Amino acid sequence: MNHQTSTTDNWDAVRAACLEILPEHIVAFIEQNQDLEHSEGQLIATLHMVQAHFGFLGRDKMHAVAQLAQVPLAKVTGVATFYHYFRLQPRGKHIINVCLGTACYVKGADKLSQRLMDDLGIQFGETTKDGVFSLDSTRCLGTCGLAPVVMVDDQVYGPVTPGEISIILEKYSRREKSSRL
Numbered sequence: 001m002n003h004q005t006s007t008t009d010n011w012d013a014v015r016a017a018c019l020e021i022l023p024e025h026i027v028a029f030i031e032q033n034q035d036l037e038h039s040e041g042q043l044i045a046t047l048h049m050v051q052a053h054f055g056f057l058g059r060d061k062m063h064a065v066a067q068l069a070q071v072p073l074a075k076v077t078g079v080a081t082f083y084h085y086f087r088l089q090p091r092g093k094h095i096i097n098v099c100l101g102t103a104c105y106v107k108g109a110d111k112l113s114q115r116l117m118d119d120l121g122i123q124f125g126e127t128t129k130d131g132v133f134s135l136d137s138t139r140c141l142g143t144c145g146l147a148p149v150v151m152v153d154d155q156v157y158g159p160v161t162p163g164e165i166s167i168i169l170e171k172y173s174r175r176e177k178s179s180r181l
């Protein structure tokens with residue numbers, strides 16, 4: 001659909017509001033593709049650009065994409081939540097990856113996962129409110145001999161017991177606190 005023929009009466013105001021949220025090159029990309037009926041592939045390409053620019057998607061950004069592309073917000077959020085690659089929140093300062101590969105799983109990766117979710121108060125794919133940690137999972141880090149393995153940023157820990165999770169988290173939390181002093 002071309003925005004010239006859009007049913008939106010106040011297109012200029014909508015576009016101006018979206019330009020306050022999205023950079024010009026993304027707005028231009030969406031507009032260039034107005035005639036392509038906004039297939040899912042089109043939407044994915046747009047969301048990739050948004051994430052490359054901001055590091056994450058977010059409700060305001062997805063709303064702006066929906067308005068410019070003239071598609072329902074539910075369609076945009078549906079695509080964003082379906083694909084694991086997309087992040088709906090900013091990343092934490094430290095990224096925790098729990099290995100859920102077979103070797104780690106049989107050695108108790110599920111218990112480590114539960115402990116991390118309990119201690120951090122978040123689920124996989126989420127970031128703590130203070131922005132310090134994001135929790136992710138991964139498949140085989142190539143260090144199966146250390147199973148079960150948890151990686152924080154690029155540091156690998158293993159074998160890790162559920163009881164050691166709080167010690168590892170504390171180490172990074174302490175570092176964050178001291179860097180703020």
Ligand code: FES
Pocket residue numbers: 099100101102103104105139140141142143144145147149
């Ligand atoms: S399965 Fe976890 S490191 Fe290989």
